[in-house]
Amino acid sequence: MEHRELSNLAFRKSTFSGGNGGGCVEIAELPDGGRAVRDSKQHGAGPVLWFTANEWDAFLKGAKSGEFDN
Incomplete structure (x- = not known):
């Protein structure tokens, strides 16, 4: 998979992320x-x-x- 083919990836955000618009990362598993x-x-x-x-x-x-x- 070309790394530029983001449309084929299913990104998900942590369930620990609040709904307040705070900073969080999304992760997608690659093939x-x-x-x-x-x-x-x-x-x-x-x-x-x-x-x-x-x-x-x-x-x-x-x-x-x-x-x-820390």
């Missing part, structure tokens, strides 16, 4: 197991970050272990 991430406030018009399956897995493990906590 190869990777993820595409974008800012929900951009309504699909902003930049998209692309992660391989291994990069996404490493990010999730780091977040769950507190690696990014």
Whole structure:
């Protein structure tokens, strides 16, 4: 899949995101197991970050272990 083919992706926003218009990200699973991430406030018009399956897995493990906590 070309990374520019966003219309084929099903982005979803976290259920923890409130309805107050606050900042949140939307994530779409890619066919190869990777993820595409974008800012929900951009309504699909902003930049998209692309992660391989291994990069996404490493990010999730780091977040769950507190690696990014202050």
